[in-house]
Amino acid sequence: MSENYKFDTLSLHAGHIPDKETGSRAVPIYQTTSYVFNSTEEAASLYNMEVGGHLYTRISNPTVAALEQRLAALEGGASALACSSGMAAMHLVISAICSSGDHIVASSKMYGANINLLQHTMPRFGVKTDFVNPNDPEAIKRAIKPNTKLVFGEVIGNPGLDIMDVPEIAKICNSKNIPLVLDATFNTPYLMQPFKHGANIIVHSLTKWLGGHGIAIGGAIVNGGNFDWGDKDKFPTISGAHFALGGISFWEEFGPSALIAKIRAEGMYNFGPSLSPTNAFHLMQGIETLPLRMKKHIENTHSIIEFLVNHEMVEWVKHPDLETHPDHEVAKRILPKGSGSIVAFGIKGGREAGKAFIESVQLASHLANVGDAKTLLIHPGSTTHSHLSSEAMKEGGLTDDMIRLSVGLEDINDITKDFERAFKAVKKLNK
Amino acid sequence: MIINFKGAKTYLGTGGKSLDSTKKTLCFLHGSGQNHFSFVQQARFFAYKGYSVIVPDMPAHGLSDGNPCKSIKENAEWINDLLVELKLKNVVVIGHSQGCLVALELNKIFKNTLEAIIFVAGSNEIPVNQYLLDLSIENPQKASQMMVTWGHGIDGDMSINKWPGHSHYGEGNNIMCMNKPKALNCDLNSCNDYSDGIDAAKNIKVPALAVLAKNDQMTPLKSGLKFVELIENCETHILDCGHFLPSERPVELNSIINSFLLKLK
Ligand SMILES: Cc1ncc(COP(=O)(O)O)c(C=O)c1O
Numbered sequence: 001m002s003e004n005y006k007f008d009t010l011s012l013h014a015g016h017i018p019d020k021e022t023g024s025r026a027v028p029i030y031q032t033t034s035y036v037f038n039s040t041e042e043a044a045s046l047y048n049m050e051v052g053g054h055l056y057t058r059i060s061n062p063t064v065a066a067l068e069q070r071l072a073a074l075e076g077g078a079s080a081l082a083c084s085s086g087m088a089a090m091h092l093v094i095s096a097i098c099s100s101g102d103h104i105v106a107s108s109k110m111y112g113a114n115i116n117l118l119q120h121t122m123p124r125f126g127v128k129t130d131f132v133n134p135n136d137p138e139a140i141k142r143a144i145k146p147n148t149k150l151v152f153g154e155v156i157g158n159p160g161l162d163i164m165d166v167p168e169i170a171k172i173c174n175s176k177n178i179p180l181v182l183d184a185t186f187n188t189p190y191l192m193q194p195f196k197h198g199a200n201i202i203v204h205s206l207t208k209w210l211g212g213h214g215i216a217i218g219g220a221i222v223n224g225g226n227f228d229w230g231d232k233d234k235f236p237t238i239s240g241a242h243f244a245l246g247g248i249s250f251w252e253e254f255g256p257s258a259l260i261a262k263i264r265a266e267g268m269y270n271f272g273p274s275l276s277p278t279n280a281f282h283l284m285q286g287i288e289t290l291p292l293r294m295k296k297h298i299e300n301t302h303s304i305i306e307f308l309v310n311h312e313m314v315e316w317v318k319h320p321d322l323e324t325h326p327d328h329e330v331a332k333r334i335l336p337k338g339s340g341s342i343v344a345f346g347i348k349g350g351r352e353a354g355k356a357f358i359e360s361v362q363l364a365s366h367l368a369n370v371g372d373a374k375t376l377l378i379h380p381g382s383t384t385h386s387h388l389s390s391e392a393m394k395e396g397g398l399t400d401d402m403i404r405l406s407v408g409l410e411d412i413n414d415i416t417k418d419f420e421r422a423f424k425a426v427k428k429l430n431k
Numbered sequence: 432m433i434i435n436f437k438g439a440k441t442y443l444g445t446g447g448k449s450l451d452s453t454k455k456t457l458c459f460l461h462g463s464g465q466n467h468f469s470f471v472q473q474a475r476f477f478a479y480k481g482y483s484v485i486v487p488d489m490p491a492h493g494l495s496d497g498n499p500c501k502s503i504k505e506n507a508e509w510i511n512d513l514l515v516e517l518k519l520k521n522v523v524v525i526g527h528s529q530g531c532l533v534a535l536e537l538n539k540i541f542k543n544t545l546e547a548i549i550f551v552a553g554s555n556e557i558p559v560n561q562y563l564l565d566l567s568i569e570n571p572q573k574a575s576q577m578m579v580t581w582g583h584g585i586d587g588d589m590s591i592n593k594w595p596g597h598s599h600y601g602e603g604n605n606i607m608c609m610n611k612p613k614a615l616n617c618d619l620n621s622c623n624d625y626s627d628g629i630d631a632a633k634n635i636k637v638p639a640l641a642v643l644a645k646n647d648q649m650t651p652l653k654s655g656l657k658f659v660e661l662i663e664n665c666e667t668h669i670l671d672c673g674h675f676l677p678s679e680r681p682v683e684l685n686s687i688i689n690s691f692l693l694k695l696k
Contacts, residue, residue, distance in 0.1 A: 004580050005588055014590040048447075050476040051681050052594025060595035068596035078601040225605035230494070248447055252494070253475065255468040256605035260596060 007074065007190065008291045015069035015284075029281045030062045048245060049253075049265065059268050063277035067284045071210075071220050074189040074287075075202055078225025078256040081263055082218060082280060086185060086205025087113050088273035089219035093181055093203055094118075095271070096263045098149050099237065100126025105143040107134035107153030109160045109397060112384075114183065118152070135327055137168040144172075149234070150179050150201075155194060156186035156320070156340050158370070159380070159404050160397050163320050163327035166334055170198025177234070179227045185209070185371070186340045190294040197334060200227040201259065208371025209341075212286035212293055216279040221263065225256030238262055244269075293373065293409060298338035300415065301407040307416050308345050313423040315346035315401060341407040342370055349430045351390070351400040354379040358403070360425035363410065363418040375408035375415055436513060437490075439497030442467065444486035446478025454483040455546070456519040457692075460510065460530030461486070462552075463618035464567075464575055466493025468606045469527065472594065472681035473688075480689065487513060491611035499617035503529075503625040507536035515542050523692065525549040527677060528650060529622050532557060535631035547695055549688060550641040552674050554654040555628025555661060559619045567616040574615060575607035584646040584673030593681060603675065632661035639665040640691045642676060642684055649674040666691060 005013065016027045035054045037043035046055040054060050064082050072080040083089050094117075098104065106118050108131035118129040132139040134153045144151070151173050153164050166182065173180040179200040184192070188209045194202055204210060206218035229238040229251040238258055241247035244265045254261040268274060275283075301319070308317045320331035320339035331339040347353045357379070358366050364375040368384070378384070381400035385393055390400045408415070432443050432450070443450070444459075444467035457477050459470045467474065467486040478484040489506060490497030500506040510533060514522060520543045526534035531553030538545055567574040579587070579600055586592065587599040607615070639662050643655040652669065659665040668687050672679040 010590070017585070017589050017591055045476060045479065048475060048479050050479050051472045051685065052592065052597065053682075054595065062595075065592075065595035069590040069592055069598060072596065072598035072601055073590035076601055077598065078605050079597045081596050225601055226608070245447065252442070252444070253447060254471060255466075255493075255609065256602050257597060264596075 010070070010073045011290050012288050014073035015066035027063060027066045027281060027284055029277050031277050032061070033057050049248075049261065057277065058272050058274045059264055061274075061277050061280070064275050064280040067275075067280045067287075068220065070284060070287055071204070071222055075222045076193055076195050077202070077222040079260040080220055080222040081260050081268070082206070082220045082275045083268070084219065084273040084275050085217045086183075086203065086207060086219040087117070089203040089205070089221050090114060090117060090183070092263050092267040092271070092273065093201060093221055094122065094127065094150070096259060096267055097179065097235070097238070098122075098127045101147060102127050102149045103145050103147045104129040105140055105148055105151045106131055107157060107162070107164065108132060109134055109157040109162045110154050110183070111158040114154070134162050134164045135330065137165055137172055140169055141172045144176055144178065148176075148178055150181050152181045152183075154183040154186065155192060156335075156342070158186060159342070159344060161318055161320055161325070161339070161342060161344060163330045163335070163339065165330045166194055166197040166199055173200070174198060177228065177231065186342060187335060188290060188294060190290055191337050191340065192335050195224040195226065200224045206283045207369070209294065209297070210287055210290060211283040212290065212371060212373055213282075214369055214372035214374065216282040218275050218279050218283045221260065223257060223260045227259075229258050242266070296409045297341035297407060300409065300412050301338065301341040301343060303412045304405070304407050304415065305343060307419070308343070311423065313348050313426060315348050318344040343405045343407060344402055345405065346399055346401040347403060347426060349401070349426055351381045353426045353430060354401055354403055355382040356426045356429045357422045358382065360422035361418050362421065363414055364405075370406040372406065373409045375410055376406040377403055379403050433494070436516065437497065437509070439490060440495060441490070441497065441513075442488040442494035444470070444474050444484070444488070446474035446476070446484040446486070448478040448484070450485060450517065450519070451483045452518045452520065454481065456483045456485060456514075456522045458510070458514065458519070458522050458524045459484070459486040460524060460526040460533050461489065461492070462528030462530055463622055464578060464607045464610060464615040465527070466606060466610060468493060468609070469675070470677055473525075473677055473685060476681075476685050477688075482692075483519070485517070485519065491614040491617075493609055499611065499614045501617055501621065503532045503536050503621050506533040506621065507540060510537055511540050511542060520544055521546050523547045523549065523695070525551065525688065526553060527551040528553070528674065529557060529618055532622060532625050532628065535628055538635060538637070539631060545637055547638040547640070547691070548635060549691065550639070550658075551676050551684065552644055552647055552650050552655070553641060554650045554658045555632045556625065556654070557622035557650055559623040564616070564619055564623065567619050571612050571615045572608060576604055578649070579603035579607065581648045582674040584644070584671075584679060586679050587673060587675075594678075599675065599678060602678070628658070629661060632658060635662050638695060640688070641665050641667045642687055643667065643669050644673055644676050644679075645669055645671045647674045
């Protein structure tokens with residue numbers, strides 16, 4: 001009773017206690033689409049959002065809810081909502097807050113799909129975005145307009161590893177009464193909890209480190225509950241009368257959880273990007289070991305960085321925990337446990353060398369994901385960006401010799417041996 | 432709905448329906464440092480059952496401005512004046528925690544008809560320790576966090592919630608943080624200073640219901656059980672949870688209140 005359990009304990013337990021009927025210790029997978037109503041009154045009370053409960057799995061599900069409550073506890077948020085992917089989470093937040101004519105300020109250095117959604121898709125629906133340098137709080141301040149409805153960025157940017165100065169940016173957003181929405185996929189709540197630094201909304205791709213095993217796609221929104229949506233002119237669909245439920249004001253009815261209530265009633269109801277209960281179970285299984293895995297991810301990352309920095313075949317290494325990284329000071333301040341397990345490095349010999357390296361590793365997997373327990377890598381110059389010239393890649397902040405590495409949990413000596421073999425192959429090619 | 436009352440912006444939760452003075456009114460009174468959001472799963476439930484529901488944010492609480500009331504009596508007078516101004520005649524008052532003390536005083540002075548009183552996690556006295564009183568001045572946010580942690584049973588610790596995706600702690604802290612900084616200290620002092628509860632409880636002549644919590648660390652069950660003994664014919668239920676029954680056991684609490692209301696004439 002009133003233990004205020006710590007992070008490691010919550011990772012294992014939050015969201016579930018064994019039910020009295022079966023005693024099941026694991027979170028049961030409620031593989032069902034719908035739930036029998038005990039009475040017409042009960043059904044009506046769920047439809048009217050009078051009390052909590054489940055009516056249809058597109059809107060909520062007990063297994064998915066256990067995951068949501070675990071995430072809310074780990075982030076220290078008021079409420080959370082899990083959905084089918086990280087991109088679904090991002091779209092749900094934007095469509096819940098913005099309408100045609102609204103404006104977003106976003107980081108210019110983010111995951112490609114995040115950029116595409118804001119740069120190309122949302123403008124078709126009248127929502128425009130100005131992109132600014134994520135490590136320049138003053139530039140963010142200057143970009144805010146009267147119709148700006150949110151500021152968005154990745155705490156640790158993918159793939160450039162730029163670090164946002166969250167407390168500084170949060171101060172700016174707070175002074176302008178604009179929510180700060182952060183993609184916290186690369187840090188996870190283990191490395192940093194954005195609400196403690198003043199952020200208001202978090203989106204996660206659970207596919208990555210939170211799930212941690214490369215077996216299920218999923219996303220989540222965690223609502224800090226610390227944003228005042230009361231300005232009816234600015235946030236008319238959250239605090240003003242909404243078409244759902246006879247003109248409900250989500251803000252006046254649900255206060256700290258207004259945003260999640262709105263996303264459930266509108267986003268999940270009308271767009272329907274729900275997470276399958278089985279995937280929720282798999283993702284939760286991953287979260288159980290998040291603290292252990294993140295510790296080892298960081299440990300291995302620091303070892304790999306040292307190995308790469310000292311390797312004759314490596315031109316450069318980029319990681320925020322290196323003093324040479326431009327955001328190193330910010331990283332030390334807001335990510336004291338480490339700034340994640342993605343490392344970028346340049347291989348001597350350019351595009352061809354990168355290709356040869358990738359083709360010569362045996363243990364590390366060449367694929368388009370990050371945050372798996374296994375070591376992963378990709379060479380954008382010969383895959384995702386192979387159609388671009390070296391110059392065009394540079395414009396996007398990438399180089400053709402760059403390899404992106406997602407450091408896994410293998411024995412560190414096995415990873416370095418694997419890389420050593422690949423470097424030898426590259427050396428032969430360079431001769 | 433927002434009204435201007437006694438010169439201050441005042442928010443009244445109505446459960447998503449309009450106030451209707453021709454119907455029976457359920458008036459919910461929130462606890463120390465709380466506001467109308469702590470009754471989120473009661474307000475809509477009873478409004479949709481056909482009752483006229485009013486959940487005021489007391490001055491300086493939730494979405495209301497104004498200065499916080501400084502005693503239980505002042506709270507009761509404010510509520511009396513509000514209900515009279517709104518011409519709400521047949522009222523059932525439902526208090527949670529401090530709201531129960533306010534209900535005891537309201538019963539003495541209410542100018543219209545009080546049909547019944549419902550005490551949720553109630554007692555005739557709510558002493559507050561000096562540490563918390565001091566902390567509520569120095570660091571109201573920390574004091575709120577401590578109350579939220581003490582206040583919940585195991586469901587709080589484990590983030591177990593009937594309401595999918597919601598965290599008792601995260602939500603509870605933010606509900607309390609919405610109040611003006613001075614509100615919590617005024618509330619806690621009002622509770623601590625209140626000493627007329629025994630006589631007020633003996634004075635109750637209308638039907639009464641008490642719903643107490645087994646693991647209540649704010650108004651302990653022992654104190655609650657002594658309190659209900661003072662009231663003539665108080666229907667009493669005990670639920671297996673902490674102090675925050677309205678969010679910890681919404682379905683059970685609503686069902687008990689609903690059955691009680693149906694028994695009233
Ligand atoms: C930072 C970041 N955000 C969001 C996403 C999208 O996640 P998902 O694949 O779960 O939609 C990714 C995927 O790589 C990512 O790296």
